[in-house]
Amino acid sequence: MPDETAPSTTSSNRLLIKVTRESLPQVKDKYPFIYLERGRLEIDDSSVKWIDCDANVVRLPIATLNCLLLGPGTSITHEAVKVIAQSNCGVCWVGEDSLLFYASGQAPAADTRNMRAQIKLSADPKKSVEVARRMFARRFSEADLTGKSLPEMMGMEGYRVRALYEQNGQKYGVGWKGRSFTPGKFELGDITNQVLTASNAALYGILSSCVHSMGYSPHIGFIHSGSPLPFVYDLADLYKEHLCIDLAFSLTLEMAGRYNKHKVSAAFRQRVIETDLLGKVGQDIEIMLGVKNARRDRQ
CATH class of the missing domain: 3.100.10.20 (CRISPR-associated endonuclease Cas1, N-terminal domain)
Structure with a gap:
C-alpha cells in the first residue's frame, strides 16, 4: 500500500x-x-x-x-x-x-464519539442541568448550587455580570451606562461597548474552531438555547470576565474616545496567549461534560 x-x-x-x-x-x-x-x-x-x-x-x-x-x-x-x-x-x-x-x-471530524456523548447529556434533563451546574460553579466557587434550577442559576449569573461591569468601571475609572449594541450601528456604542462587542466576537470565533476541531457540536448547549451557537456561548461565559470585560474597561481610557482596532486586536490576542486559552478549552470541556476526549480515550 x-x-x-x-x-x-x-x-x-x-x-x-x-x-x-x-x-x-x-x-x-x-x-x-x-x-x-x-x-x-x-x-x-x-x-x-x-x-x-x-x-x-x-x-x-x-x-x-x-x-x-x-x-x-x-x-x-x-x-x-x-x-x-x-x-x-x-x-x-x-x-x-x-x-x-x-x-x-465545519472541518470534518475523524469520529463522532465526542458529539454523541454531548448529545446524550443534552437529551437527559437531569444530566443537562448537572452540566450547567458545573459551568456555573466555575463562576460561583463559594456558592452552594445543589438543587438550584437552571432559571435560578441564570438569574444569579445575570446579577454577577452586572456587578462585574460596575466593579470594573470603578476599578478603571470608567463611567458605565449599561451593555448596549445595535446591529449595523457599531459606532453608536461607547468605547467600552465597542471593545466588548469586538472581543466577544473574536472569542466566539476561537471557541467555534476549538469545538469543531475536537468533534463536538457548537449547536448543542446546556445553558443557552434558541441561538446559533449555544455551546460556544456556554463556554465563552467561562472566559469573558478577563478576556473581554476586564479588557474593555482597561482599554477605554487608553483610547481616549477613539476606537483603535489594532490596539484591541493586539491586546485581546495577547490575553488569549497569556491565559493559555487553547490549552484550557479541551480540558474545560471534559470537566464540564464529565467525559473523556475521544482521541485520548482511544489511546
Whole structure:
C-alpha cells in the first residue's frame, strides 16, 4: 500500500503533502487566530497564501493556526478551503475588525464519539442541568448550587455580570451606562461597548474552531438555547470576565474616545496567549461534560 504521508503530484505538477491527523499539532499548541480583510486566500504548491489588496503575498502556517477570521473584502478558493480543512484550521466569517461573528466552516471530524456523548447529556434533563451546574460553579466557587434550577442559576449569573461591569468601571475609572449594541450601528456604542462587542466576537470565533476541531457540536448547549451557537456561548461565559470585560474597561481610557482596532486586536490576542486559552478549552470541556476526549480515550 502507498504511504499516506508521501508527497503526491497532480496533473499540474503541483506538490501536495497529504496532511494526516497524527501530523497535526493539538489545539493547545496552536496560535489562536489571524484576522484578515480585503484580500484573497489561494494555494501555491502545498501552502496557503494570502494576497492583500496591495498585492503583497504572505504564506500562512495553517497547521499551526487555530482559526482564520475573515473580514470584509475577502475571498477564498475551493482548493484553499480543502487544504485548510485538512489542516484542522477553522474558518470564521466576521464583520469588520471582528466586530460581528457571522458563521464558521465545519472541518470534518475523524469520529463522532465526542458529539454523541454531548448529545446524550443534552437529551437527559437531569444530566443537562448537572452540566450547567458545573459551568456555573466555575463562576460561583463559594456558592452552594445543589438543587438550584437552571432559571435560578441564570438569574444569579445575570446579577454577577452586572456587578462585574460596575466593579470594573470603578476599578478603571470608567463611567458605565449599561451593555448596549445595535446591529449595523457599531459606532453608536461607547468605547467600552465597542471593545466588548469586538472581543466577544473574536472569542466566539476561537471557541467555534476549538469545538469543531475536537468533534463536538457548537449547536448543542446546556445553558443557552434558541441561538446559533449555544455551546460556544456556554463556554465563552467561562472566559469573558478577563478576556473581554476586564479588557474593555482597561482599554477605554487608553483610547481616549477613539476606537483603535489594532490596539484591541493586539491586546485581546495577547490575553488569549497569556491565559493559555487553547490549552484550557479541551480540558474545560471534559470537566464540564464529565467525559473523556475521544482521541485520548482511544489511546
